[in-house]
Amino acid sequence: MRKNRVIQRIKQKDSVVNGWLSLPCGFATEMMAHQGWDSLTIDMQHGLIDYTDCVTMLTAISTTSTVPLVRVPSLEPGLIMKVLDAGAYGVIAPMINTADDAQALVSACRYPPLGMRSYGPHRAMLYGGADYAAHANDEVLILGMIETREGVANLDEILAVEGLDGIYIGPADLALSHGKAPGFDHGEGELDTIIQSLIDRCRQQGKVTGIHNGSATHARSMLARGCDLVTVGSDARLLVNGSRDILEAMGHKVQVSEGY
Amino acid sequence: MRKNRVIQRIKQKDSVVNGWLSLPCGFATEMMAHQGWDSLTIDMQHGLIDYTDCVTMLTAISTTSTVPLVRVPSLEPGLIMKVLDAGAYGVIAPMINTADDAQALVSACRYPPLGMRSYGPHRAMLYGGADYAAHANDEVLILGMIETREGVANLDEILAVEGLDGIYIGPADLALSHGKAPGFDHGEGELDTIIQSLIDRCRQQGKVTGIHNGSATHARSMLARGCDLVTVGSDARLLVNGSRDILEAMGHKVQVSEGY
C-alpha cells in the first residue's frame, strides 16, 4: 500500500504544511496540488463541497504526491466511509466533544476489529494499491477536532480512544464556545493558553496535533510550540487576498469581505 | 447583515407568499425568483435536489430580493449547517415530533450559546454581509414541521424550545398520520380542527405559523385564519397544471399525474 507521507513526516519530526480547499473545483484542486503543499484538506464541512466534488478533487490530488485529507461535515458514518472508499488518506472530523464522539469517528474509519468500517475501497485501492485493506488501519490518519469547552475538558478521554491518531484544533469555534468572536491566530490570553495545553497534552501522549492558522507567521510559531501539522489560509482566502492586493495597486476602492 | 424580509414582513403583520422549488435547476429557480414571490423554499426533502443543486439555486435566488429558505431532508446536522453556510435565510425541518427534535434542530442552526452551529459561513457572508456571524441567530428563520399525531400532541413543549421561531404545517403527512389519504387543502373535519388549533396555539405564544396549500384560494383562507406564511403549489405543479391546460385546449387526451 502507498505510504501516507503525512504520517511519515510526523514520525520523522518533519513539519507538515497543509493547504485548505473550499472551492468545489477539480482544476483549482489540481493546480493547488502542484504547488508543493505536503497535504491538502478538502473541506466538506464549511467549504461548498459535496461528495461528488470530493471524488473529483481526490482524483485531481492523486495526479501528484500531495497527500489527500478530507474534513467531513459531521459524524454521519455513511459519508465518512464513502470518503475513505474514494481514497482519502486522512479524515478530520468536527466537534469531537466526548470519548463517545471519538469512538464513533474511529468506528466509521477503521476496519474490524478496531471499528466497523465496511469493505469496498474501490477508488482507494486504485490510489493505495491492491493490499489497501490489509494496511488501511495503519495508513489512514484520523484526527478529531477539539473546538469546544467540552472537547477541551474531555481531551484525555478522547485521546484514550484506540484508533484515533490525534487532534485538529479549530480556533474559530473554540473562540465562539468561549464567548468570543470567531477568528484565527489568537494572541496571548485564555484561548492561547488553552491551545498550548492541548498541544502539550497531545505530545505527552504521543498524539498528533494539527491547527488552523490565518497566516504563515502564526503557523510557524505553532510549529515551534509543538504542533505537527499546520494549515495556512485556504484557496478561497487566496482569491480574496489576491484580488484585494491587485485592486489596491490599481487604486480601486476595495470591498471588504472578511472571515475566510 | 442583510435583513430577513420574511421576518420583517411577519413582524409587520404582512403576509408572506412563499413559492416552492422541487426542480434541481438553477435557471428555473432564477426565473421563479424574478416573479415576485416573497420567499422561495428549496425542497431538499421531497424535491429532487441535492446539496450542490441547493447552492446553485441559492445563488440564483440571490440575484433578486426574494428570500431563500430551505427544507432539509432530516435532522442530520452536517447538512443543515452546510445549507446555512451556503446562505439559506431560513430552515424548515420535517417531522418535529418532540421537544428533543426541536432542540436538535435549534442546536444545528444557532451559534453558541443557543446552539452548536460551527463557524464558517463562507457563502452566507457574501450574501448576508461581513457581520453575518454576529447577527445570524436573529436573522435566520427556523421552523419545525408539525405533521404527525405526536407532533400535534407535543406542540407546547416544542414551542417552548428557545431558538425555534415557529412551525410549518404539513397537511399531507398529517393526513397520513391520522389514517387518511395524503393531500392538501383539507376542508371541514378533524384535520381542519387540528390545523386551526395549531395556528391558534402558535399565535398565543407569538410564534410563526406557515402552511402548505394546493391552491391560492385555500392559501388566502389560511392567512385569514391566522397563518403568517403560506406556500401555494410548486414549480413542478406548475408544469403539470400548465401542460394539462394546454393539452386540453388542444383537444388532446391528457394523462393523469396526481399528487404534487
Add this chain to the structure above:
Amino acid sequence: MRKNRVIQRIKQKDSVVNGWLSLPCGFATEMMAHQGWDSLTIDMQHGLIDYTDCVTMLTAISTTSTVPLVRVPSLEPGLIMKVLDAGAYGVIAPMINTADDAQALVSACRYPPLGMRSYGPHRAMLYGGADYAAHANDEVLILGMIETREGVANLDEILAVEGLDGIYIGPADLALSHGKAPGFDHGEGELDTIIQSLIDRCRQQGKVTGIHNGSATHARSMLARGCDLVTVGSDARLLVNGSRDILEAMGHKVQVSEGY
C-alpha cells in the same frame, strides 16, 4: 427500429402537439414527458441546455412514448451528430436561409449516401433498436427553420434538398428580420401572409410544416390552416404564467417578465 410516432401521425394526417423544453433539468423533462405531449423538443439554441443536459433529457423522455426532438444551436456538424447518436428522433435547425444551409443540415443528419453522418449511434441503438443504422435515414425527422427574409425567398430551393423533411417556422426571428418586434401569434398582416404562403408551398410539395405558438388558441388555428406540428409555449413559460396567476390570486403585485 422503433417507429417515429411524429412521422406516423403526420402521414396519417393527425396533428402533432409539441412541447418545448428550455430548462436544463432531467426531472422537469420526465414530468413533462408524462403529461401527454406527442413530442417534446429540447431547445439547445435558446434554452439553457448543453449537450450533457440534452443526453439526460433524452433519457428522461425515453421513459415514455413521447417522441424526443432537439433544436440545435447552429449547423456545426459535430454537435448535430452527437445529438442524433444520443437518440434524438428529430432535429430542428435554425436559420436555414439557403439550399446550401439545408444541404449542410442533411449532410450532418443522414448516413451515406444521402449525407455524411458518421457511424456510432451508441445511445440511439439502445432507444431505437439494434437495426437503427439501417432505418435511421427514414425515421429521423429533419426540419429546417425558416425565419428570415432570405429563407422565405429561397424556400423552393431549400425544399428541393433531398433528405430534408420540411420546415419549422420561427415567428419571432421572422418578425425581427422584417423590422418588427419579436413575438409569436402574429395576427393579420404581412407576417401572417408570409407564414400562410410558407405553409401552402410546403403542402404543395408534400413537406412537413411546424410552427412555434404562444397560445393554444393560435396553435389550433395554425393546424386548421395547414400546419402538421404545432408547439405551444414552453416549460419556462409555464413557470412564469403559473406564478403570475397564483400571485395575482393572492393579491400580490407581480413583476413583469415578458418574452418566453
Add this chain to the structure above:
Amino acid sequence: MRKNRVIQRIKQKDSVVNGWLSLPCGFATEMMAHQGWDSLTIDMQHGLIDYTDCVTMLTAISTTSTVPLVRVPSLEPGLIMKVLDAGAYGVIAPMINTADDAQALVSACRYPPLGMRSYGPHRAMLYGGADYAAHANDEVLILGMIETREGVANLDEILAVEGLDGIYIGPADLALSHGKAPGFDHGEGELDTIIQSLIDRCRQQGKVTGIHNGSATHARSMLARGCDLVTVGSDARLLVNGSRDILEAMGHKVQVSEGY
C-alpha cells in the same frame, strides 16, 4: 401502481439475477439496463455514487423493464426517503446488526402506520403511477444486510421486524467480521456454514434471501442452495476483467487490481 417484478418473481419461485452498479454514469446504467438483468442495484455505499447520480441512474433504468434497487450507505433516514421518492423499487441497507437497526430501516421505508416515511413521492409516482402511495408499502422491497457476527446472532429478532422483506448477505464484511480476508464466494468452512444457516432460517420464515457473488458459477450454486436473488460481479468488475482479457490476448503485461 406498477408491479415490482422482483417480488413477483420471488413469489413465483423464479430466481432473480441482479446486476450491480458502482459507476456514477447514466449511460453505463442505461446500457446495463438493456442487457436483460432482472434488477440492477445502484450501490450508493461503496460505489462512487451520490444522490444526484442515483436519480440519473434510476431514470436510465426506467427506460426498460429492469427493476431498480438501491443500496444506501447508512441508516440516515433523510437519504433513504429521498431515494424512495426518486423511484427506487427496493432498498438494501448495510450493517443491520440488531432489531433496532431493522426497525429504523423499516421506519424510513414504510408509510404509516408501519413506518414514518414522509409523503412526497414525486418521481416515484411518475414511475410507479398515480396510486403509488396507496400500494408502496407492498411493492417496495426492503432487505437488511447481514454481514457481521452480531447480525448473524440477532437474525431471528431482525426477521421478526414487521415490514422487512428479508436479508441480503454481504460475504466480504462477514469475512472481515470473522477475522478473515474480505472476499466473495467462500468455499467450505465456517463462513459457508454461517451463510447456509442464514438462508435456511430465512426460508423457514418465508423471508427473502439475496447474496453477493463473484462469479456466475457460485451464484448458480447459491440459487440451488435456497437464495432468491443473486448478484454477480459489477459494472466496475466488468471493466477490469474485460480489459485484462484483452491485454492478455494482446500479449501485454497486465497490472493487477483486485478486490471489486
Add this chain to the structure above:
Amino acid sequence: MRKNRVIQRIKQKDSVVNGWLSLPCGFATEMMAHQGWDSLTIDMQHGLIDYTDCVTMLTAISTTSTVPLVRVPSLEPGLIMKVLDAGAYGVIAPMINTADDAQALVSACRYPPLGMRSYGPHRAMLYGGADYAAHANDEVLILGMIETREGVANLDEILAVEGLDGIYIGPADLALSHGKAPGFDHGEGELDTIIQSLIDRCRQQGKVTGIHNGSATHARSMLARGCDLVTVGSDARLLVNGSRDILEAMGHKVQVSEGY
C-alpha cells in the same frame, strides 16, 4: 434595460479594471464578484470552462453589480449566441485577423439589421430587463482580439466593421506570432511598439482598447498609455502566486508552475 457599466465608464473616461476567470466554479466566481472588480471575464477559450459552467458563473456574477463578460473559444456562432442569451454583457473573441472575422463576430452578436443574432434571450431578459431585445445592440460590448501579425496588419479594416466596439490585445499570442516566447508585459522593443500603435489607432477611431496584463504595475502603465480596459492576472494565477508566497514563508521548497 440594465445599463452596461463598462461602456458607461469608458464613455466617462474612467478606467475599467477587469478580473479574469479560468476556474469552472460558481462559488469562486461569486467570491471574485464581491471584491470590487469593474468587470469579470469568463474565459471559455483557455479557462477550463464549458457552457454550463458559464451559465452558473454568469448567475454568480449577477448577484453583484460587477459586469459579466465572456471570452468565447472561437467564432462558432451557436455558442456565441448561447452565451449572450445567458446574459453576457460583453463578448471577447479570439483571433480576429481579418475584416471577415470581425464581420462574422458582429453577425453572431447583433440583432438584425446589424447582424443575424437569433431571438430568445431567456436569461439575458432576467438580468437585463424585459426590454432587452430593443437595446441589446447598444449595451453589449463586442471586442475582437488582435493577437497575430495578420490582425495587426488588418486593423483598419477590422475597426471599420460596423457593430464592433473595439479590440482586446492578446500579448502572448502576439509574441508567438512574431516568433517570440509567449508572455505578458513586454518591455521595450518590437512588440511594445506594435501594441502602442494598436492603442493609438483605436483611439483615433474612437474604438475601445483592452489588454491582458501580468501585473498591476504594467496594467497601470497601459491605462496611462491609452487603454480603456485592463485585465490583471486571473483567479488561477492568484492560487499559484498565493500558494507560493505561503510556502516560501513556511520555508518549503516551492515547485515552479509558470505561465498563467
Add this chain to the structure above:
Amino acid sequence: MRKNRVIQRIKQKDSVVNGWLSLPCGFATEMMAHQGWDSLTIDMQHGLIDYTDCVTMLTAISTTSTVPLVRVPSLEPGLIMKVLDAGAYGVIAPMINTADDAQALVSACRYPPLGMRSYGPHRAMLYGGADYAAHANDEVLILGMIETREGVANLDEILAVEGLDGIYIGPADLALSHGKAPGFDHGEGELDTIIQSLIDRCRQQGKVTGIHNGSATHARSMLARGCDLVTVGSDARLLVNGSRDILEAMGHKVQVSEGY
C-alpha cells in the same frame, strides 16, 4: 516536458495497444487507466462525452502513466484547442477527406509557425511541465481519420500536410462509404484491400497508422500487417459483452444489443 510514450513506442517499433472510452465517467476512466493500456482515447465524437467530462477523464488518466488521447467530434477549432489545453497528448479527428481538412486540423493543433493554436495551455502545463509550449508541437500526436472513399483517394495529399503525424482508420464509416453495413474486422475483400493499401502507403512515407478493431485477434493481425497503434473494443463494449457472458452463464435469455 513529459515525453509522449505513444510516440516513443512507435519510434522504437513497439506496438501501442489503445483502449477506448465512451462512458462519461471519471471513475470508469481511472479504473481503465490502471489496467495497463498504453493509451486511452476519450471519444468525444460517438461517446456520450462532453468537454467537461473530458477534463475530468483526462485528470483521471493523469493519475497513471497511460497516455491520454482524444477523438474530437469535428474540425471546429475552438473545441480542439480546449482539449489540448486540457492536457490531451494526442488528437484523432474524424472525416479527414482532403488536404484542406488535414491542414485545418494541423492549424488547430500546432503552435505557430506550423499552425494557429492559441497560447494558454493551463492544465496541459500541469500535466506536461512548465516548458510545455516550447515542445508541444513535437510531443502531441495528431492523427486524421481516413474513413471515406474521398479520404482514401486523397491520402497522398493528406499525408503531405506538414504537422500531421499519420492516420487512424475507421472501418465502420469506411464500410458505409462503400455501400456496406458498418462494422469492424472486415475479412478479405475490397475493404481489406483498401485498408492494407492505407497502411502500406503510410509506412512508405514514415507516417503513423492506427486502426479500430472489434477483437484482440484482429488487432494482433493488424499489428502484424503494419499498423502502429490498435484499438480493441471500448469500455461500453466491455459492459455489454461481460453482461452477456454472465447472463448466459446464469441461463438467462439475453437481449441483443449490437454495434458498439
